[in-house]
Amino acid sequence: MKTLLGYLGFVLIAGGASGLLSGWTGGIRLFGFVRFLVPSAHETAGYATLLVLGALLAFPAARRG
Template sequence: MTSSTQKSPVAAVSGLLCFVLVVGGASGLLHEWFGWIRFMGFVRFLAPEGYETYSYVVMVVLGLAVGVAGDAISRHRRV
């Protein structure tokens, strides 16, 4: 494996954080709207009571932003 194909630690962490936020937020939204089982139940501790839906939407948007930023950082380092 060459150094150009290896992921930087920042890109790996941002990818993991992106996954947790997007999947956790989407899981929370599905639970709030349809009562389905929570896939990542620990994210409910991040949502204040009474503002769960807004919190899960913010988690999804923030997760997507972190993923885009991590991708931009990894592309910038490759050049």
């Protein structure tokens, strides 16, 4: 279970970070599926939320071993 939470946390962190960088720089999107999780009018807040949720999932999973 902890590895699943770690993987899910990593995907959310990487997706949120790539979405923020893509929005700020106008570059390509690496994780295209996360655009379905974020409302189109609130990209910055949505990707930041994904980043925080990913951290909340990944850090406890990494701390347990």
